Amino acid sequence: MALLQISEPGQSPDPHQRRLAVGIDLGTTHSLVAAVRHGVAECLPDAEGRVLLPSVVRYLPGGGRQIGWAALEGAAQDAENTIASAKRLMGRGLADVAHAGKLPYTLVDKPGMVAVRTVQGEKSPVEVSAEILATLRQRAEDSLGDDLYGAVITVPAYFDDAQRQATKDAAQLAGLNVLRLINEPTAAAIAYGLDNASEGIYAVFDLGGGTFDVSILRLTQGVFEVIATGGDSALGGDDYDQALADWLLQRSGRTAGAAAERAALKTAARAIKEALSTTESVAVGAFWEPAGAGFDVQRSDFEAATAQLTGRCVATVRQVLRDARLRPDEVQGVVMVGGATRMPQIRQAVAGLFGREPLTNLNPDEVVALGAAISANQLAGNDAAGDLLLLDVIPLSLGIETMGGLVERIVPRNQTIPTAMAQDFTTYKDGQTALALHVVQGERDLVQDCRSLARFELRGIPPMAAGAARIRVTFTVDADGLLHVGAREQISGVEAQIDVKPSYGLADDDIARMLQESFTTAEADVAARALVEARVEADRMLLATQSALEADGALLAPQERADIDALMLSLRAIAANSEDAAAIEAATKALAQGTEAFAAARMNASIQKALSGKNVSTL
Amino acid sequence: MNLQSTDFELFGLPPRFALDAGALDVRWKELQRQVHPDKFAAQGAAAQRVAMQWSARINEAYRRLKSPLQRAAYLCELNGAPIDAENNTAMPPAFLMQQMELREALDDAASADDLEQIASQSASLQRDMLSKIEQQTDAEQAWPAAAQSVRALMFLDRLAADIDRRRDALD
Numbered sequence: 001m002a003l004l005q006i007s008e009p010g011q012s013p014d015p016h017q018r019r020l021a022v023g024i025d026l027g028t029t030h031s032l033v034a035a036v037r038h039g040v041a042e043c044l045p046d047a048e049g050r051v052l053l054p055s056v057v058r059y060l061p062g063g064g065r066q067i068g069w070a071a072l073e074g075a076a077q078d079a080e081n082t083i084a085s086a087k088r089l090m091g092r093g094l095a096d097v098a099h100a101g102k103l104p105y106t107l108v109d110k111p112g113m114v115a116v117r118t119v120q121g122e123k124s125p126v127e128v129s130a131e132i133l134a135t136l137r138q139r140a141e142d143s144l145g146d147d148l149y150g151a152v153i154t155v156p157a158y159f160d161d162a163q164r165q166a167t168k169d170a171a172q173l174a175g176l177n178v179l180r181l182i183n184e185p186t187a188a189a190i191a192y193g194l195d196n197a198s199e200g201i202y203a204v205f206d207l208g209g210g211t212f213d214v215s216i217l218r219l220t221q222g223v224f225e226v227i228a229t230g231g232d233s234a235l236g237g238d239d240y241d242q243a244l245a246d247w248l249l250q251r252s253g254r255t256a257g258a259a260a261e262r263a264a265l266k267t268a269a270r271a272i273k274e275a276l277s278t279t280e281s282v283a284v285g286a287f288w289e290p291a292g293a294g295f296d297v298q299r300s301d302f303e304a305a306t307a308q309l310t311g312r313c314v315a316t317v318r319q320v321l322r323d324a325r326l327r328p329d330e331v332q333g334v335v336m337v338g339g340a341t342r343m344p345q346i347r348q349a350v351a352g353l354f355g356r357e358p359l360t361n362l363n364p365d366e367v368v369a370l371g372a373a374i375s376a377n378q379l380a381g382n383d384a385a386g387d388l389l390l391l392d393v394i395p396l397s398l399g400i401e402t403m404g405g406l407v408e409r410i411v412p413r414n415q416t417i418p419t420a421m422a423q424d425f426t427t428y429k430d431g432q433t434a435l436a437l438h439v440v441q442g443e444r445d446l447v448q449d450c451r452s453l454a455r456f457e458l459r460g461i462p463p464m465a466a467g468a469a470r471i472r473v474t475f476t477v478d479a480d481g482l483l484h485v486g487a488r489e490q491i492s493g494v495e496a497q498i499d500v501k502p503s504y505g506l507a508d509d510d511i512a513r514m515l516q517e518s519f520t521t522a523e524a525d526v527a528a529r530a531l532v533e534a535r536v537e538a539d540r541m542l543l544a545t546q547s548a549l550e551a552d553g554a555l556l557a558p559q560e561r562a563d564i565d566a567l568m569l570s571l572r573a574i575a576a577n578s579e580d581a582a583a584i585e586a587a588t589k590a591l592a593q594g595t596e597a598f599a600a601a602r603m604n605a606s607i608q609k610a611l612s613g614k615n616v617s618t619l
Numbered sequence: 620m621n622l623q624s625t626d627f628e629l630f631g632l633p634p635r636f637a638l639d640a641g642a643l644d645v646r647w648k649e650l651q652r653q654v655h656p657d658k659f660a661a662q663g664a665a666a667q668r669v670a671m672q673w674s675a676r677i678n679e680a681y682r683r684l685k686s687p688l689q690r691a692a693y694l695c696e697l698n699g700a701p702i703d704a705e706n707n708t709a710m711p712p713a714f715l716m717q718q719m720e721l722r723e724a725l726d727d728a729a730s731a732d733d734l735e736q737i738a739s740q741s742a743s744l745q746r747d748m749l750s751k752i753e754q755q756t757d758a759e760q761a762w763p764a765a766a767q768s769v770r771a772l773m774f775l776d777r778l779a780a781d782i783d784r785r786r787d788a789l790d
Contacts, residue, residue: 599665
């Protein structure tokens with residue numbers, strides 16, 4: 001919805017109106033929600049005082065569901081219908097999921113994204129994540145006492161386009177207005193940097209339940225500039241649990257059993273791993289009871305069983321340092337994030353690599369959500385004095401397929417976003433009116449080794465002789481790390497139509513259907529609420545347009561002004577007289593569309609003014 | 620100022636090759652503070668789109684100005700001497716000879732010490748070429764000659780990148 005309130009950068013349009021905005025860390029094993037209250041970021045607890053919500057959803061036979069702790073308790077007896085670690089499935093096909101056979105639930109290969117078979121039918125990981133997000137949204141609204149204006153959701157820095165889009169779709173399903181997706185290590189750096197008033201170069205080592213990220217940032221006066229990032233979106237504490245579980249099986253001479261047994265073994269492995277963080281030796285029998293389990297695990301056994309995983313972490317850190325063109329001793333501090341960084345072998349490996357002890361003074365479980373909350377508060381316009389600026393990078397290169405299955409790179413990894421790159425294409429046949437493009441993401445030279453993002457079909461190219469058309473395709477990566485593609489034939493100026501076929505992710509009508517299904521309220525309630533919301537939105541749009549016209553009406557030609565006036569008149573009449581929410585929404589949308597060019601012109605004028613003002617002052 | 624302004628105009632800098640890298644970084648962050656889409660998060664889709672265009676344009680200009688090679692190429696282009704490296708491959712024989720020798724040495728390098736020796740040779744050639752370019756652009760405004768030096772610098776940069784790759788492989 002195009003709102004037209006343009007104010008000075010960094011200032012809230014209405015200083016008296018506080019907007020409730022939260023940060024959400026949607027994690028593999030657990031999730032948190034945090035908000036800035038009385039100037040301080042804090043994680044919001046549930047009714048029992050717990051801030052962590054296990055990222056687990058259990059679908060019950062009758063149609064109900066359990067989320068969080070209740071679902072976790074049911075995991076052992078109903079493993080098939082209890083979905084944990086859904087984050088690892090986001091934006092993924094069946095072939096992408098390692099250890100699919102070791103999961104306690106059953107995966108179904110679906111076009112676009114894998115799904116989980118449950119007693120309530122097939123569930124997309126997006127729907128599962130939406131349940132978790134909706135639970136946190138409810139928790140936040142209960143704690144803060146009002147509806148949320150929006151949320152910042154964190155994603156692993158190394159998430160690709162499909163994984164980011166899937167996260168955004170889940171938020172939409174949960175009824176959240178996404179202010180921004182921010183990268184988990186960047187969020188941690190915000191919480192850490194602002195807390196410690198740090199300046200200089202910092203590394204964030206983030207080993208979560210299922211994902212691993214390393215980011216190197218330069219912190220200067222509220223600017224968080226990511227220099228390089230890297231990671232593995234399929235490496236985390238979960239894998240340490242699995243490796244230990246495999247070791248326990250082998251050591252006990254048993255074989256993996258049914259789903260419930262596998263779930264019990266995994267739970268035991270996790271508990272043993274946690275115990276080994278503080279003691280050198282653990283008696284297996286205290287956690288896992290089948291015959292043959294009467295032995296002890298030494299910390300050194302665990303370290304040996306997971307040495308290959310730790311080695312992958314270390315290799316990634318080295319690569320990121322190389323990308324940043326920095327030596328380990330140039331990094332002033334290493335911030336540890338994620339519960340899995342409690343493992344002593346991780347702390348030792350990191351200390352050895354950087355030649356200094358890592359910083360662990362912030363709770364590694366909470367730091368990401370806290371940083372996200374600070375960012376959300378500022379994005380919502382509540383913190384006029386805040387001058388936080390995040391300059392993040394794209395984690396994986398974007399390329400297009402060329403002849404012979406080769407990749408031509410268009411945006412290299414670690415480039416600061418937002419970024420736009422243009423590439424010119426031409427036709428190879430006389431009269432050709434369409435062109436197909438295949439966009440991939442990854443560092444390898446062959447298309448088959450990269451991840452397919454989408455196939456774009458450009459249509460409506462004016463017919464010309466072969467090689468005469470100049471089609472400029474613009475690839476824009478926004479601040480969330482999401483790709484947008486536009487195309488224009490340069491000679492005729494014709495805008496090509498683009499049909500996008502994403503390789504992974506949900507189609508728009510899938511999302512619409514899931515939204516429909518998620519409405520559990522009685523229909524009459526829904527209709528009444530929709531009407532109220534539509535009227536509020538119409539009023540807001542009218543007010544914003546009115547004040548924009550008063551401020552900058554001079555930017556409009558008389559005809560443009562008349563068109564906008566007519567749209568306002570029509571919306572006013574419909575909002576006052578109609579009982580039909582859809583009609584009011586349509587009129588609001590018409591006004592939004594009719595004022596879009598005006599909004600863009602105002603924005604441009606405002607930016608030009610700001611930039612030239614700066615120039616004069618610096619000269 | 621608009622989206623079509625030159626990189627130098629956007630950053631309020633004189634169109635010269637010599638440049639204060641620290642000041643460029645500071646200016647980049649100042650500009651992003653004005654235009655970054657996050658500054659307009661609460662102001663609707665149209666404002667977001669325009670801010671994203673500006674922000675991406677500022678990042679593009681920053682990347683080009685920050686890289687000596689790209690900055691030199693851009694200056695030559697602005698002054699009517701495009702680099703056009705694909706169609707303009709003629710290089711002095713002595714330069715090509717030197718490049719071939721260095722490449723052979725790189726192929727034969729067996730130890731980290733060998734590699735460091737080639738790296739320091741390559742770095743010194745890059746430095747020399749950059750001061751030559753500064754002379755040709757800022758002092759002499761000899762644009763076609765500067766463009767030729769930029770093409771030579773492209774060879775040197777590729778060599779340096781290959782040396783880096785070999786170093787990484789040794790790590």
